[in-house]
Amino acid sequence: MIRAVLAIVLLLAGPVHATQDAFPGLYDVTGVASDDVLNIRSGPGASHAIIGSLPPDATDIEVIAPDDRHRWAKINFREGTGWVSMDYLVPHPGQVSGFVPDIRHCFGTEPFWSLTYDQPRITLSMPDIEPRDGLISGYHGSLSRRDRFAFTGSFFPTAAGDREIQLFVRQEICTDGMSDREYGIAADVLIKRPTAGGDHSGTGFYAGCCSLTPPSAR
Known part of the structure; x- marks a missing residue:
């Protein structure tokens, strides 16, 4: 529902080219x-x-x-x-310029990380932690750019501490650094983990690419 409302608002607020295929x-x-x-x-x-x-x-x-x-x-x-x-x-229907991209998988290298997304559930895999499950709870379109979006959410509590996640995506050509493949969405991911002192010194910032298909489909 959040995505549908945002999509309608973006389409009505934008110029004619917003109805072009994305x-x-x-x-x-x-x-x-x-x-x-x-x-x-x-x-x-x-x-x-x-x-x-x-x-x-x-x-x-x-x-x-x-x-x-x-x-x-x-x-x-x-x-x-x-x-x-x-x-x-x-x-597929509904894929027009300005709509929130229906991403399914984001990933990056050095360090390796992978985020799978099946609305609203997410799973994060990284070398230094056990796979974490959570939910995306918010979608945000840029007020000044039709090709920039943000996803916000959190992971389910564990003994390692709560983690918040912010995923910022932009529609541009991106490479995975491991092959000659290309992707149409670049991503920056901010993962915040509070420490015992209450700050966010455990925060990690990662970069990579996103795909509209799950890993198993490629």
Whole structure:
């Protein structure tokens, strides 16, 4: 409900371009014969080499960004990226500029961290702590930028102490530092853990990327 209300407010308050498709976004393959495939190419055009394919019933394809003419879509494929024709993709409904992105997984390296998100539940995994479960309780859109958002929440209490989390995301190209993959959302995460003295000297600040699909889907 919070997300729905925020989305309506952002759409009504913004200019006409707010109704344009947002990227990254989730798409399904359409218009491909049952005995055919949708080719993945090395670049945005039919003259580029075929490097793979998508089945005719493929769903939840995360389009990172379109080309300049919005004819070809960049997607992640294996350990890199590829391009598919947007003539054979249909977007999931409700993905328009200014809406809170429906992220499912954020992650980073050095140190490694991973945050999975299945509304409203979150799970944080990091090398120095046991996996922590919690809830996202708030969503906030920037008053001056349509591509900036903040998520706030907390983890369930444990013997290690309560932890608050603030996730700041922006829609821009991001790399994971471990492959040639690209993602359409960059993230900064602030995790606050109060110490015995009552301050937040246990706070950690981390950076990484986010995806609209869970880890198991990639």
